[in-house]
Amino acid sequence: MAEEHKHGSMDTSAQEKTFAGFMSVTKWTVIAILAILVFLAIFRT
Structure with a gap:
């Protein structure tokens, strides 16, 4: 199964x-x- 998402745990350095x-x-x-x-x-002429 998929891992549970933890708010604020994503690495956003590439996006930044x-x-x-x-x-x-x-x-x-x-x-x-x-x-x-x-x-x-x-x-201008």
């Missing part, structure tokens, strides 16, 4: 690393998009 990487990529993508928008606003 994945989420941290996702947030880092998201942050830098937003910064890049904002930089492009500022560039376009300044140098």
